[in-house]
Amino acid sequence: MAKDGVFQKIYGAARRIPAGRVASYGQLARSVGMVNGARIAGWAMMACPDDVPAHRVVHADGRLCSGHQWEAVQRRLLAEEGIVFKQNGNVDMEKCTWEGEEDGALPFEQL
DNA sequence: TGAGTGACTGTAA
DNA sequence: CTTACAGCCACTC
Numbered sequence: 001m002a003k004d005g006v007f008q009k010i011y012g013a014a015r016r017i018p019a020g021r022v023a024s025y026g027q028l029a030r031s032v033g034m035v036n037g038a039r040i041a042g043w044a045m046m047a048c049p050d051d052v053p054a055h056r057v058v059h060a061d062g063r064l065c066s067g068h069q070w071e072a073v074q075r076r077l078l079a080e081e082g083i084v085f086k087q088n089g090n091v092d093m094e095k096c097t098w099e100g101e102e103d104g105a106l107p108f109e110q111l
Numbered sequence: 112t113g114a115g116t117g118a119c120t121g122t123a124a
Numbered sequence: 125c126t127t128a129c130a131g132c133c134a135c136t137c
Binding site: 024025026029036037038039040041042043044045046048054057058059060061064065067068070071074 | 116117118119120121
């Protein structure tokens with residue numbers, strides 16, 4: 001059953017990301033107690049189940065996984081969630097970064 | 112047991 | 125601006 005691996009924790013943290021918000025791999029890793037586990041988070045997302053909103057996980061710079069087909073899907077899903085993109089194609093980390101467990105302070109809460 | 116790998120991050124040139 | 129290098133940790137074979 002559920003292995004007590006970090007992956008499972010990362011999945012749990014990813015599920016806690018509210019819609020319309022994004023988190024960086026490093027941010028997610030720290031949420032599970034890993035200081036430098038950005039790669040682990042990324043790897044976890046790579047094998048993430050369908051019930052995990054991996055599309056809400058982006059690079060620390062708000063950049064998507066350019067070079068992979070997943071980027072297209074991710075970008076589309078984020079747009080569906082109401083994520084704000086910059087003209088560079090990056091996510092607006094200034095407004096959509098997952099600051100923490102705040103639930104009820106979402107800017108699109110009234111949508 | 113050991114080595115390889117990865118959807119990352121930050122600094123440097 | 126882009127490209128390159130090194131550090132990092134957990135998982136799989």
